Amino acid sequence: MEILELFITFFKIGLFSFGGGYAMIPLMEKEVINIHHWLSLSEMVDVITISQMTPGPIAINLATFVGFKxxxxxGALCATLGVMLPSFVIVLFIARSYEKFKELDVVRRVFQGIRPMAVAxxxxxxxxxxxxxxxxxxxILIALGSLLVLKFTKISLMGVIIIAGVFGIILYP
Amino acid sequence: MQEEKIYDQPTPGKRLWWDIFLTFFKIGAFTIGGGYVMVPFIEKEIVEKKKWMKPEEFLDMLAIAQSAPGVLATNIAVSSCYQIAGIPGAVFGALGAALPSFMIIIIIAMFLLNFQDNRYVAGFFYGAAPAVTMLLFLAAINMVKGVVKERAGMFVLVLGLLGLIGFGVHPILAILIAVVFGAFFYK
Structure with a gap:
């Protein structure tokens, strides 16, 4: 039953996530942490960190991790397929009738509404x-340092995370 | 004239499905950071190298991928591979793109669940988490610049932040409100 629950939950997450992996995080928090208690918030942050350092989309990484744990x-298989399935079906549907879909004015307006919400x-x-x-x-000091480095240097995201992690090992209380 | 020769429809069949799978597996295995990072790699492979579609077709497929919910990398794989080889193509492309991260995360999960209390592992995440927070912060700031150009957008953004952070509104409800707002109040 746990496996079915995983599939349904991640199906829902896949269906309602617009605006990329980061925008998916609040929905993951509600479903995975608050409702099902599959992860703690700090474990989820760990997996987001891992996602930034490994190949592949955050959503797939999180689904695989939560399902496996x-x-x-x-569980990993069900959660991952669950998060992929809704968009798989929807994209196929749009791709089949793209020419018509493109011209629908309501589609354009709906996305104008969704985009600022994705930012939120x-x-x-x-x-x-x-x-x-x-x-x-x-x-807080590591955060400020990372912000400055991310904003004003060309060091890659992964580089910044690794440097911050090394500082973390040194400063860990 | 010449262009039509270059972008021939590939021969359909099992060999093409396998080729699609391997191509997207490779893309999935070597692009760190998720969906948007994958876009230029996919374009290079399927448009420039394999010549499975024209550049302008790829842009259409990208638009489709972005207008659907879900995982962007999966969406691009589905829309473009459907164009190349129908539904089997879409299945092989999507699975190929997802498989590397699936395998890597399973290996890491086994490791992490055993070593979570290790001082070095815990210390690393203790330090890396603030950096990831700032990454999210900058992503939000960049999105504000690109997306919110008019007053209605600003309104949705502020209302959304207030509802999500201040009142714990469920994200699904927030998305649905944004859909209704867009459909009825935008011109």
């Missing part, structure tokens, strides 16, 4: 993650 290999979702994801990541003076 909850119900082993079968990423904003709220930042807020969520900050609650477990910015917990003392050290982490």
């Amino acid at each position: 909850t119900a082993g290999f079968g 979702l990423v904003g709220s994801a930042t807020f969520l993650v900050a609650q477990t990541s910015l917990i003392d003076v050290n982490t």
